[in-house]
Amino acid sequence: MAATLDKVYHSELFLDLDHLTLMSELIGSEYADIISKRVNNRLRHAKLIGCPQTIEECQYSITREYLPTGITDVLSSMAFIRDGLNICILGPSDSGKTHLAKALGIAACNNYKVEYHHCESYLEGMVSLKETDYKKYNRKMTLFAKLDLLVLDDLLLHTITAEREIKVLFSVLEKMNIPVECSTSSGWVVSPIPV
Numbered sequence: 001m002a003a004t005l006d007k008v009y010h011s012e013l014f015l016d017l018d019h020l021t022l023m024s025e026l027i028g029s030e031y032a033d034i035i036s037k038r039v040n041n042r043l044r045h046a047k048l049i050g051c052p053q054t055i056e057e058c059q060y061s062i063t064r065e066y067l068p069t070g071i072t073d074v075l076s077s078m079a080f081i082r083d084g085l086n087i088c089i090l091g092p093s094d095s096g097k098t099h100l101a102k103a104l105g106i107a108a109c110n111n112y113k114v115e116y117h118h119c120e121s122y123l124e125g126m127v128s129l130k131e132t133d134y135k136k137y138n139r140k141m142t143l144f145a146k147l148d149l150l151v152l153d154d155l156l157l158h159t160i161t162a163e164r165e166i167k168v169l170f171s172v173l174e175k176m177n178i179p180v181e182c183s184t185s186s187g188w189v190v191s192p193i194p195v
Contacts, residue, residue, distance in 0.1 A: 004029065004030075008022065039109055039110055042110075042113065042114060043106065045113070046105055046106075046109055046114040046115050046116050046151075047116050047117070048102060048105050048106050048109065048116050051102050051106060053100075053102040053103040054106070054107075055072060055075075055076040055104070055107050057103065058072045058100045058103050064095060064096040064099075066096070075100075075104055076107060078108055078111070078112070081148055081149055097153075098153050101116070101151050101153055102116065104149075104151070105149065105151045112149050113146065113147050113148045114147065114150075115149075115150050116153065117151065117153065118153050119152045119156070120157070120158055122152070123160065123169060126168045126172075127162070127164045127165055127168055130164070130168065131164075141171060141175055142175075144172055144175045145175050150172075
């Protein structure tokens with residue numbers, strides 16, 4: 001900030017600056033850095049840092065079609081998070097479900113706490129954690145209640161037969177206050193109760 005102040009002070013326009021413009025000049029770049037760090041931390045926590053997906057890429061093309069038309073614009077508003085709605089992304093293999101789910105997660109990281117998980121490996125990891133370190137498992141479950149958006153990719157792509165995995169899945173859904181109405185889908189984006 002000192003370097004910015006020195007630069008502004010020595011500029012020709014210094015005496016003509018009003019108070020708000022002067023403050024904007026002084027703290028604008030630092031504020032942008034803080035926001036950038038916050039978003040990067042959220043992306044890292046969400047396990048989405050470095051993912052190239054963007055909402056703009058999730059438009060109708062020859063290879064991908066998102067229905068109903070305009071749904072990506074509706075979802076990119078993130079109103080479903082604010083309203084506490086759950087969404088389910090369905091479609092055949094290689095139709096862009098994961099791409100859209102990651103793009104929504106990345107966009108949500110600007111304002112919300114997000115986590116992205118591939119469901120099968122996530123459940124296996126949580127079952128293992130529950131068996132080896134129950135306190136850490138409980139802490140992790142408590143953190144789910146504080147998330148604004150949980151993305152579970154490939155939910156029920158493979159039939160879950162292990163009773164321990166079923167219990168963990170229902171515990172997560174219960175913590176997030178998510179209704180379990182859809183029984184078969186291969187891509188889910190799930191948002192918990194309103195923020």
